[in-house]
Structure formats: structure tokens, C-alpha cells
Amino acid sequence: MPSPTADAAKPAHRRTSAQPTAWQDDPRSVQILSAEHASLATTRSLVYNEAFTRVGVFLTFMSMSFVALALFTSATPSGSSFLGVTAVALAFNFMVGLMTLGRILGTTADDLRAVHAMARIRHGYLQVRPELRPFITTPTNDDIATVMRDYRAPGAGVGAVLYSLTTSTGMVAVIDALLGGVLAGVLALLVGVGGVAAVVIGVVGTVLVFAAIAAGAARFFLRDQASLEPAFPSPERGVLAGSDG
Numbered sequence: 001m002p003s004p005t006a007d008a009a010k011p012a013h014r015r016t017s018a019q020p021t022a023w024q025d026d027p028r029s030v031q032i033l034s035a036e037h038a039s040l041a042t043t044r045s046l047v048y049n050e051a052f053t054r055v056g057v058f059l060t061f062m063s064m065s066f067v068a069l070a071l072f073t074s075a076t077p078s079g080s081s082f083l084g085v086t087a088v089a090l091a092f093n094f095m096v097g098l099m100t101l102g103r104i105l106g107t108t109a110d111d112l113r114a115v116h117a118m119a120r121i122r123h124g125y126l127q128v129r130p131e132l133r134p135f136i137t138t139p140t141n142d143d144i145a146t147v148m149r150d151y152r153a154p155g156a157g158v159g160a161v162l163y164s165l166t167t168s169t170g171m172v173a174v175i176d177a178l179l180g181g182v183l184a185g186v187l188a189l190l191v192g193v194g195g196v197a198a199v200v201i202g203v204v205g206t207v208l209v210f211a212a213i214a215a216g217a218a219r220f221f222l223r224d225q226a227s228l229e230p231a232f233p234s235p236e237r238g239v240l241a242g243s244d245g
Helices: 004-009 027-075 080-128 130-135 144-151 158-165 168-190 195-226
Strands: none
Touching (some): 027 080, 080 144, 080 168, 080 195, 158 168, 168 195
């Protein structure tokens, strides 16, 4: 028979079974959620800074190219040589614009994932302190429809199209489409096409490039949104962000 002294010498966790504790009752849970929330907020800030920097570099590069073309025009008679240099400059700008657009799409996807994760964390906050629900105005459900409302973006229709043109992605897409159209018009002039026909080719080229970019961006965003699986979706599609835990 074990002696009382031997029992007393045993560690406490061996003498008594630990009672399970809900994660909401553990203060360390809120600390972990807060640290993750702060990390996501920092990620969003870095993503925005990178997006604005890349757009700024693209616009600066394009402006310098046009200034160089203006100087070249004053020094060289207009003709095939000027059109050739213009085509090269436009091609470089178009290529840089497409690379910038690709990176902007990536930063937008990173930002969406951060917003999605922060909505899930806010859901965890409300599980700890449900009485704080009236003070939280940002999404606390992580289904994509609720998360997208955090961007104040229209759901569909003409409003959604017009809104998309006001974003960094839409602005760069429009500039790329214009560069592609002008490049097509200049190439048409180089091969001997008339002025009116070159303008028509430039307009058609602009429309085609913009349509291709829009289709590619829409496919990218839909695929990325579909990959965000909700863990705490809204019980109803019409529930306002933050109205359900």
C-alpha cells in the first residue's frame, strides 16, 4: 500500500485530473487573437503601400517615356523613324503596365485574404464577449458576400463596373488598354495603313485589350474568392455585416 508521503510527493497534475477549460475562458486566447489581428493589419498596410508604389513607378516610367518622345520629336523629323521609336516606347510601357497590373491583382488578393481572416477573428472576439456586438461595425462573419461588403463595393450591374474602374486595378487596366490600342494604331501606320483606318484599329485594339484584361481579372478574382472557405458564415444572405455571430 503506497504511503501518504509518497502520494504527497507526486506532482499535482498526476494526483488530480485537469478540468477542461473552454477557450473563451482562457485570457491567452484573446491575446493570441489580438496578435494575429495586429499581424493582419500590418499585412494590409504593407500591401497597400506596395500597390501604390508599383502604380507610382509605372506612371513615372510612362511619363518619362512620353517626355523622351517629345524631345525626340523636336530633334528628328516625323516619319517612319519617329513611328518606330514610338512603337518601341509604347511596347515597353505596355509590358510594364501588364506587369504592374499582375502585381496589383496579387496585392488585392492578399488584402482580401487579410480582410477575410480579420472577420473570422472578430467572430472569435464576440464569442468571448458577445455583449460587445453593438460596438463592432465591421464584418464578423467570413462568408465572401459579407466580407466583400467591407469594401463598400456594389454587388453587380453597372454600379459594380463603374466602381471597379475607380480602383487601382481598374485604373491600371484602362491605361494598359489605351497603351495597347495606341500601339496597335502606330504599328498600323508603320505598315502603311491610312490615318483613319489606323485610328479605327487603335480603338478596336483598345476595346479588345480591355476586354481581355477584364475577363482575366474577373476570372482571377472569382477563383480567389472561391478558395476562401467560410468557417462562420452568415445564417442569411441578407444579414448585415456584424449583425450575426
